Every structure is written in structure tokens, then in C-alpha cells.
Amino acid sequence: MQVENAHNLTYKAAWLKDQGRSIGQAAAMAKLYSTEAAMDAARVATQVFGGMGFMEETPVARFYRDAKILEVGEGTSEIQRLVIARNLGLPVE
Amino acid sequence: MAASVTVMTWELSDEHELLRKTVREFAEAEIAPHAAQWDRDAHFPVDVVTEMGELGLFGIVFPERWGGAGGDFASLCVAIEELGRVDQSMGITLSAGVGLGANPIFRFGDDDQRDEWLPDLVSGRRLGAFGLTEPDGGSDAGATRTRAVLDGDEWVLDGSKAFITNCGTSITSIVTATARTDDGISAFVVPAGTPATPTASRSTGAGSRPRICWASRGRGSATSCRSSTTGGSRSRRSPSGRLGPASSCRSSTPSSAMRSGVPSAGSRASRSSCRISPCRSRTPTTSPTRPPG
Numbered sequence: 001m002q003v004e005n006a007h008n009l010t011y012k013a014a015w016l017k018d019q020g021r022s023i024g025q026a027a028a029m030a031k032l033y034s035t036e037a038a039m040d041a042a043r044v045a046t047q048v049f050g051g052m053g054f055m056e057e058t059p060v061a062r063f064y065r066d067a068k069i070l071e072v073g074e075g076t077s078e079i080q081r082l083v084i085a086r087n088l089g090l091p092v093e
Numbered sequence: 094m095a096a097s098v099t100v101m102t103w104e105l106s107d108e109h110e111l112l113r114k115t116v117r118e119f120a121e122a123e124i125a126p127h128a129a130q131w132d133r134d135a136h137f138p139v140d141v142v143t144e145m146g147e148l149g150l151f152g153i154v155f156p157e158r159w160g161g162a163g164g165d166f167a168s169l170c171v172a173i174e175e176l177g178r179v180d181q182s183m184g185i186t187l188s189a190g191v192g193l194g195a196n197p198i199f200r201f202g203d204d205d206q207r208d209e210w211l212p213d214l215v216s217g218r219r220l221g222a223f224g225l226t227e228p229d230g231g232s233d234a235g236a237t238r239t240r241a242v243l244d245g246d247e248w249v250l251d252g253s254k255a256f257i258t259n260c261g262t263s264i265t266s267i268v269t270a271t272a273r274t275d276d277g278i279s280a281f282v283v284p285a286g287t288p289a290t291p292t293a294s295r296s297t298g299a300g301s302r303p304r305i306c307w308a309s310r311g312r313g314s315a316t317s318c319r320s321s322t323t324g325g326s327r328s329r330r331s332p333s334g335r336l337g338p339a340s341s342c343r344s345s346t347p348s349s350a351m352r353s354g355v356p357s358a359g360s361r362a363s364r365s366s367c368r369i370s371p372c373r374s375r376t377p378t379t380s381p382t383r384p385p386g
Binding site for chain 1: 105128129132133165166167169170174181182185188189192193232256258
């Protein structure tokens with residue numbers, strides 16, 4: 001369900017961009033939600049594999065590690081929340 | 094998406110699905126079988142990036158004038174999604190190459206800069222990088238300490254940058270770096286080969302093979318984009334309007350962060366030492382951005 005939501009947020013943001021409309025809020029929400037969804041999915045998958053989830057020969061170990069960087073690069077989750085809160089008119093400064 | 098669509102929808106078209114199929118087949122054939130080994134070896138597969146370029150992936154959203162397809166961002170999302178499906182690192186390579194490498198030149202550069210840099214970036218023959226984060230700055234772009242000073246007809250940048258995705262490859266052509274001027278923060282285009290442009294590379298082992306660089310503390314000249322990356326600052330142009338060799342350069346001192354080990358996010362994270370090239374020559378070397386090893 002999170003993956004579906006991530007898809008919807010991401011492609012909605014792309015659609016808005018292609019319509020020439022403002023995407024600041026949609027892009028921030030897409031980036032925040034999708035990267036955290038990736039992290040959640042990878043965390044659960046690693047747990048399913050138990051100890052093997054931490055072994056090099058198991059792909060989920062790579063997925064877990066790769067997912068984490070997404071929450072950091074190109075605007076951290078904290079920055080995305082700041083952008084979203086600011087767009088909502090909340091006093092964030 | 095068709096402009097005639099009046100209801101709000103972001104359903105993908107048949108063309109998008111065809112692109113998805115093409116990229117998926119490419120990713121499963123050329124990337125998936127090798128991704129884990131590339132991670133272990135901290136190998137950046139330039140040949141595969143070139144093939145991605147030949148597929149047109151780097152040019153999806155750019156105008157045909159510079160070799161792009163004039164396509165939409167939904168298509169770019171499809172391409173990044175399909176690469177990331179098998180290997181996050183290659184997805185990031187495309188995302189950063191387009192969004193951080195070519196797009197600042199396209200959106201904020203002038204036509205001279207676009208004509209000079211975009212064709213190779215849009216075709217995937219070269220990669221562009223963006224130097225924003227500083228070793229002590231984290232996400233606070235407004236706290237940028239790197240300074241840009243106009244010296245004669247050249248801009249001289251003085252400062253340190255970190256986590257510069259897509260630099261440190263043998264096909265990196267430019268690094269766009271943010272720096273503070275007397276009028277605020279602007280973005281400067283620094284060609285690879287300029288003394289004191291990023292020369293050190295380190296591997297995180299996480300989603301971004303050996304393409305994350307730490308810039309040496311040093312000086313090099315550059316032209317600036319017309320606009321800034323952060324709010325409130327102004328556009329600047331080099332009086333000469335052209336890129337020139339560095340006017341001066343001082344030897345670098347690795348920061349404490351550079352000397353520390355690689356953060357290990359997993360048992361496979363490789364540990365590569367950082368090497369900062371002292372900048373003694375005024376002549377750009379041929380491939381200073383090649384990762385060590």
C-alpha cells in the first residue's frame with residue numbers, strides 16, 4: 001500500500017510538472033513519502049530474512065543499505081518536512 | 094501527458110509503458126546481473142552509463158536543440174524507477190545527471206553555457222555534478238561558507254564541498270558549485286580539470302558507488318550561472334563570460350572529515366582512502382576527477 005501511495009504521489013508530482021503547474025509541495029511530499037516507504041519496505045524485507053537478511057549474498061541487505069541513502073540525499077526527510085510545513089503556512093522558522 | 098486532458102489524472106500512457114518495458118529490459122540485462130559486484134568493487138560502470146545515454150535516458154526532458162527528446166517528467170520518473178528497481182545507484186546516476194548536472198545549466202545558464210555543456214550532458218557522454226553540501230554545513234544551504242571572489246576577469250572559488258554526486262568519474266565534465274558572493278549565494282560552473290576542483294573520491298557502499306567526492310579546499314576559477322540555487326541571491330556572470338584556467342591555487346589541507354574512515358552502513362561498505370591532490374600546477378590536468386584506484 002505504501003508503494004502504491006508512493007507511486008501516486010510521485011507521478012502526480014510529475015504530472016503537475018508536465019502541466020506547468022507548481023510542484024513544490026507535491027514534489028516534497030513525493031520525495032519524503034517515497035523514500036521512507038522504500039526504507040520501510042527494505043526494513044521489513046530484511047527482517048523477514050532474519051539473520052540471512054544481513055548477509056552479503058542476500059539481495060535485501062543491499063536494498064536496505066541503498067534505501068537509507070534516499071532519505072538523506074537530494075534533500076533530507078527533515079528538509080522535506082520543513083518545505084511541506086512552510087507550504088502549509090505553519091510557523092517553522 | 095496530453096495537454097487536452099481536463100480531468101486530473103496521472104495515469105501513464107501507452108508510450109510511458111513502452112518506455113518502461115524498454116528500460117526494464119535494459120536494466121535487467123545490463124545492470125541487474127552486475128550490481129552487487131559493482132558495489133563490492135566500488136566500480137562505476139562508465140560503459141553502462143554511456144549505453145543509458147545512447148538509449149536517450151539523459152535527454153528525455155530536454156529540448157531537441159541540445160539533443161534531447163522534448164519529453165515529459167513522467168517519462169523520466171519511469172526511467173529512474175526502472176533503473177532503481179534493479180540498482181539504486183544507477184537510478185541515482187540518472188536522477189542526479191539530469192536533475193543536478195544538466196538541469197541547472199538548462200534552467201539558469203545562458204545560451205553559451207547551454208551550447209557548451211548541454212549536448213554532452215544530454216547525450217550521456219558526460220556527467221555533470223552539483224556541489225552544494227559543505228563538510229560543516231549539512232542541509233543548510235543558506236549557511237554556505239565557500240566564497241567566490243572576482244579576481245580580474247575570473248571568479249575564484251575558495252571553500253570546501255562534500256557529497257558531490259556524479260563527480261569523480263572519468264566522464265564528469267562540470268561541477269556546479271554554490272558559493273557566496275557579496276550579493277548572496279550564486280551557482281558557478283567549474284569544468285572538470287580546473288585545479289582544485291574535486292579530486293578526491295570516496296565510496297559509501299550505499300547507493301552511490303565511488304561517485305561522491307570531497308572537494309579540496311582550494312581555489313579555481315569558474316563562470317557563474319545566471320541564477321542562484323537558494324532564494325534571495327542574484328545572478329552573476331563572469332565579465333569574460335568564458336571559462337578560464339585557475340588564476341591561482343594553493344595546496345589543500347584535508348579536513349578532519351576527509352581523513353576519517355568511510356561510514357560503514359553495511360558489512361560490504363568498502364573503505365577507500367581519500368586523496369587530495371595538491372594544486373601546484375596552473376595547467377589543468379587531463380583527468381583529475383578520476384577516482385583513486
